[in-house]
Amino acid sequence: MDYEIVIGLEIHAELSTNTKLLCGCSAEFTQEPNIQVCQDCLAMPGTLPRLNKRAVEYAIRAGIALNCDISEYSRMDRKHYFYPDSTKAYQTTQQFMALSKNGYLDIDTDDGIKRIGITQIHLEEDAGKLIHDQYESESLVDYNRSGVPLIEIVSEPDIRSPEEGRIFLETVKSILEYIDVSDCKMQEGSLRCDVNVSVRPKGQKELGIRSEMKNLNSFRAAYRAMVYESKRHIDMIERGEPIIRETRRWDDAMGKSFPMRTKEEANDYRYFPDPEVVPMYIDREMVLRLKEEMPELPKEKIQRYIRDYGLPEYDAGVLTSTKDLAEYFEKCIDLYDNPKNISNWVMGDILRIVNDRAIEHSDIPVTPERLIELLNMVDDGVISGSIGKKVLEEMFDSEKDANQIVEEKGLKQISDEGELVNIIKKVLDDNPQSVEDYLAGKKKAMGYLIGQTMRATRGKANPQMVNSILNKELGSRSNK
Numbered sequence: 001m002d003y004e005i006v007i008g009l010e011i012h013a014e015l016s017t018n019t020k021l022l023c024g025c026s027a028e029f030t031q032e033p034n035i036q037v038c039q040d041c042l043a044m045p046g047t048l049p050r051l052n053k054r055a056v057e058y059a060i061r062a063g064i065a066l067n068c069d070i071s072e073y074s075r076m077d078r079k080h081y082f083y084p085d086s087t088k089a090y091q092t093t094q095q096f097m098a099l100s101k102n103g104y105l106d107i108d109t110d111d112g113i114k115r116i117g118i119t120q121i122h123l124e125e126d127a128g129k130l131i132h133d134q135y136e137s138e139s140l141v142d143y144n145r146s147g148v149p150l151i152e153i154v155s156e157p158d159i160r161s162p163e164e165g166r167i168f169l170e171t172v173k174s175i176l177e178y179i180d181v182s183d184c185k186m187q188e189g190s191l192r193c194d195v196n197v198s199v200r201p202k203g204q205k206e207l208g209i210r211s212e213m214k215n216l217n218s219f220r221a222a223y224r225a226m227v228y229e230s231k232r233h234i235d236m237i238e239r240g241e242p243i244i245r246e247t248r249r250w251d252d253a254m255g256k257s258f259p260m261r262t263k264e265e266a267n268d269y270r271y272f273p274d275p276e277v278v279p280m281y282i283d284r285e286m287v288l289r290l291k292e293e294m295p296e297l298p299k300e301k302i303q304r305y306i307r308d309y310g311l312p313e314y315d316a317g318v319l320t321s322t323k324d325l326a327e328y329f330e331k332c333i334d335l336y337d338n339p340k341n342i343s344n345w346v347m348g349d350i351l352r353i354v355n356d357r358a359i360e361h362s363d364i365p366v367t368p369e370r371l372i373e374l375l376n377m378v379d380d381g382v383i384s385g386s387i388g389k390k391v392l393e394e395m396f397d398s399e400k401d402a403n404q405i406v407e408e409k410g411l412k413q414i415s416d417e418g419e420l421v422n423i424i425k426k427v428l429d430d431n432p433q434s435v436e437d438y439l440a441g442k443k444k445a446m447g448y449l450i451g452q453t454m455r456a457t458r459g460k461a462n463p464q465m466v467n468s469i470l471n472k473e474l475g476s477r478s479n480k
Ligand code: ADP
Pocket: 006, 007, 008, 009, 010, 154, 155, 156, 157, 158, 196, 197, 198, 199, 207, 208, 209, 210
C-alpha cells in the first residue's frame, strides 16, 4: 500500500527584544543563572504585569511576513500547569484570540513552489530552565529565561515529507532573521520546534492519528525525528497495530522516539483570559506602518539580484539563503563592480570553507574588504586565480591580509618573459618523451608540460604566458 506522510510544525522563536514580555528585566541570553529576575517575573504576590509593546510589534511583523491577517483585537490567556519552571503556575499565552491568523508561506521544493498554510502566530512567554544533571538528587532552576517573549508559529498539516519540513523550517528561520525579530540561535534555544506526524493511505481524506515530539532544538534533530516517526507509523499500520495519539520524546543520540505521555486535552490547562494583562486593540495605522517598514525579504532580494546584478537565479538563491550572507555579498558589491565574480568566489570557495568548518555566516573571518583586495590582486595579475584560492584558505586561518601572505610566501605570479622562457626550456629538456609525443600529434602531452611548468614554479607562472611560450618553444623544436 502507498502511504502519505502528513506533518504540522509548531515553531517557537524567542523575540530579540531588550526586555521580557511582562516586566522590565533584560531578555538577553546569559550564562550566569538567576541574575535577570525581579519580583514580577518571579510572580511575587501583589505584582502586576506590564505588556511589552515592542514584543507585540515584533509578533505582528512576523505575522505580516508570513502573510497573516492581523487581528484588530487580541488578548493574553492563562494556561495553567504546575511545574517548577514557572513560579506563576501558569503560562501567559494566547489560546482564544491570537495576534495573527490565516497566513501562508511559499516554500521552494524540488517539485516547485509549495504553499504551506500558517494557522496562527501567537505571543507567549518562555519558561525557566531546569538543570537536572548537576546533582544526583536535586534539580536546579534558572529563571533568567522565565518571561522572555516568544512567538509560536503553527503550521497547517500541509507538509508532506520530512524534506518539505526541513525546507519549511529553514525558510521560516531565514524570514525571522531578515525581519530582525529573533536571532534564531538554535544552540541557545532561541528557536525550537514541535513536530506533529501522522500517516494515511494515499487517497484517504481524513488525517491519520498523530504523535507529537516537543522541543527539538536543531533542524537535523527535527528532520531525523520526522523521518523516524513517519517510518514508525507506517510499520505499525503494516503490522495492524493501532496508533495512539501521544506525546513522544525524541532521543537524538539514539535516533529514536519514546512514549512520554498520552496527549493532554486543552481543558486540562483550564485556559481563561488573563484578567491582569491589558487587552490589545491593534491600530490599523500601526499595521500599515509596520508593513511599510518591512525590510526586503529573501524573495524580493532574489529578484533584485537577478535584475540589478544580472546574476543567475541559482546564485541569487544561494547568496540570499541567510541575511548574514546577503549582507556580506552586498558589502562586497559596494567595493567591486563585477557581481558575478564575487558570486563565484563567495558561492565556491568561501561557502566551501565555511561549510567545512561549520562557521556561521555572521562570523566569516575574511572581511568583504579583504576578499575584494584579494580579487583585485588576481585581476591585476599579481597572483593567479588558483594561488588566490590558496591565499583565501590561508586568510581564514590567520589575521593576515592577502598582500602579507603573498609577500611572506613569495607567491607573486611570475610574468617575466625571460624568466618563464628559461624555466620552460628546462622543462622541455627534462621531458623529451612528452615533447616527442606532442610533436607526433599527441596534443594531450601539452597538459603534462603545462603541469610540469606549474610545478617548477610552484603554481606561480602566469598561465596565459605559459601557454603562449610553450606553443612557441614547441613550434621551434618541431623545425629542428
Ligand atoms: P495542539 O493544541 O494539541 O498542539 P493543534 O490542533 O493546535 O494541537 O495542532 C498542532 C499542530 O499539529 C499543528 O501544526 C497542526 O498542523 C498539526 N496537526 C494536527 N493534526 C495533525 C495530523 N493528523 N497529522 C499531522 N499533523 C497534525
